[in-house]
Amino acid sequence: MSFLERVIRGSSFGAASRGRMSRRDYRDAPRARKPEPAPSIRRLVIAAAARYNVAMSTKRVAPGTAARGLTPARRAALDILTKANRPVGAYEMIDLLADEKGKRPAPISVYRALGYLLDQGLAHRLASRNAFVICGHSHEAGEPVIFLICDECGEVSEATSPELTRGLAGMTAAAGFQPRTRVVEIAGLCGRCAAAGRKEG
Known part of the structure; x- marks a missing residue:
């Protein structure tokens, strides 16, 4: 029964x-099944960061294509990077995007905006700083990018080098390696800070 x-x-x-x-x-x-716990916001943000905080993309797009895809959130993130002219972390950007009432955007929406800027070649990610900078150099798709990062003032200079391009291409080809990114980050002192240090010495 x-x-x-x-x-x-x-x-x-x-x-x-x-x-x-x-x-x-x-x-x-009969026992009632316990509901599955909903994923926390923190876990969702970490997952989004893992997708978007990859090494920078050097993909170039046709002129005007990226501009047509700039939503208000993407344009706001791009404006902040342009005005800052220095590396900006994702959570610092969240603070900078807060409105007049202090309401901040959701972290996942900021990561999505930054991901779009990376994919379109409008911005780069500095892995050593875990921060983002505006793309200040016109380079071709797949061309290695060099970042000179000043430890003193935080200035970041972007450059390319035909010699480095050929050297890296030859090295990876000889090893049978297929690079996903071609990024070089060099930390040190910029010319201005180096000169100031010599004067003080």
Whole structure:
């Protein structure tokens, strides 16, 4: 006899008829499944960061294509990178994007905007700083990009080198390696800070 039939007929030693469940009834009762925990916002943000915080893209697009795809959020992120003219972290950008009332955008929306800028070649990610900079150099698709990063003032200069392009192409070809990114980050002192240090010395 099923649990439901025992309850309806008042069996199970009369426990059901008194409105109580016997030990056997409790043991045989179907258990409700615990709901799966919803993913936290932090986990969603980390997942988005893993997708977008990859090494920078050097893909170039046809003129005007990127501009047509600039939503207000993407344009706002691009404007911040342009005005800052220095590396900006994602969470710093969230603070800078806060409106007059202090309301900040969701982190995942900022990562999506930055991901678009990376894909369109409008910005780059500095892996050593975990920050983003505006693309300040016109380079071809797949062309290696060099970043000179000043440890003192934080200035970042972007450059390309035909010699480096040929050298890296020959090295990777000899190794049978297919590069996903071609980025070189060099940390040190910019000319201005180096000169200031010499004067102080």
